[in-house]
Amino acid sequence: MPDYGHDLLFGSFITPSNAAPQDVVALARESEAAGLDLVTFQDHPYQSRYLDTWTLLSYVAARTERVRLSGNVINLPLRPPAVLARAAASLDLLSGGRFELGLGAGGFWDAIEAMGGRRLTPGQAVDALGEAIDVIRGVWDAGNRERLRVDGAYYQVDGAKRGPAPAHDIGIWLGAYKPRMLRLTGSKADGWLPSLPYVRSLDELADANAIIDEAAADAGRAPAAVRRLLNIGGRFGPSGDGLLSGPPEQWAEQLAALTLEYGFSAYILMGDDPAVLQVYGREVAPAVRELVAAERAATGTPGTGR
Template sequence: MTDYGHDLLFGTFVTPGEKALDLTLTADRAGLDLVTFQDHPYQPAFLDTWTLLSYAAARTERVRLSGNVLNLPLRPPAVLARAAASLDILSGGRLELGLGAGAFGDSIAAMGGRHLTPAQGVDALAEGIGIIRDLWNVDARGRVDHQGTYYTVSGAKRGPRPAHDISIWVGAYKPRMLALTGALGDGWLPTMDYLPHGPASLPDANARIDEAAAGAGRSPAAVRRLMNFMQVGFSPTGRGLLDGPPAQWTDQLADLALTHGISAFIIGGDDHAVAERFAAEVAPAVRDLVKRERG
């Protein structure tokens, strides 16, 4: 059993389409902690995720916002660092930074990005995270210089300082990405539907993250474990993971928190009623149950 002891977060995974703002406002009013948007800049059916994040931040009051996850090959890290810090300042410290190495290489290349192999994508992401953190580190001396294989920054001025310590959450599944998450990330942000064995995949993935964190001189608890759930629904009888009555959702999410260390639960589906019920009935019950079990 693994419980990293993080506070619990509850949020939504919203399709960046025309209904995205209404769904975001519903989450904000309902009291959810987090709204996230997928990022596929090569997909013309979607709104641009960074523009949507900025607009949503201006229209909401308390909910935290993140890409889930931002496509780094099409978002240069130095520019992204300044954009993220700026939006964090303007939103009162409500931005978190979900990052991915970028899938769909042909589509990325069609938009002017580099077509990287999976191994190259991991290395480029590691470089990008370093650049982002260096630019945020306004207390360090000197300008930022990074002469890497994939990114070059020569004498960039640091800043602005984010309003809070922005977390970098990494979308990762395979061993090298899990190791990167443990060594460099503040959080692991996968989707349950894409794990090869569902919840049974979690012990091995956590172990890889923990080992990499320890190897980098970090505590495994420094890495929050988040999870997206795409196929969800409330029904009178239990039919599967997050498909049943609220009491079943509560038991399942509490077990994921206490047994596997998952501390942020993000649901898809783009359904206002499900999001409201998730906030009103499930989130407080899971918090109470986990608090009691933690003692």
């Protein structure tokens, strides 16, 4: 698969545990201090052991200065898209353009239904997510003076005022694995955000990229319009044969290969160990950037920015 040329991002994926709330915030600040670009939190509103992710994102935005923030991924079935759009734009404005919108179609339907959400089949959930993206982008289009109308099967907006516009073009990143979600990612989203532990092989990543690229082309978009992000896990230690199991320089070589051969450009490390975040941000990230920059310079690969 090609290198799509995006700038590289490195981030953390922190558990939003409510047992020690300030420890969660401290890990976000540690991520920023380590030089990481992005801090993310999972969003399970039905999980009583977790802080509410939206409240946490807002609080962390006020306690940091530089890092971008995102849900990983926001639970759409329990967050109405028109309200979510205004909340996202507001947080982006308040944080100086540091918010990105990771979105998921939902999956734990018993828990979602118990919290008052509507149970959907997998196919219905994909269709609902597609409608939600239209609603969200419509709300953000504050320069359009026409009232927003979306007459969907799952979401209806009938004459809503648009705005506010976010401070920057917020990326909509979808957590997706199956073909219909991957095609939606290619046709409407700005990023694809899977988790490496849920992927059986690198060939599966390549196949998914091909589906996204084809859907993007069918929608009149360049494949590079979709950033490829990846949640990762691993351990630092002696050299080994496994993926992301070894010293920082081995991690750097393997992540650089994922960029150059599979098109990924953002790596979000799952875990709550501040020492690991320091090694990742201070040693791995710069080394990956150096390796990728050298290869891009040698091959003349153009950059695409975001």
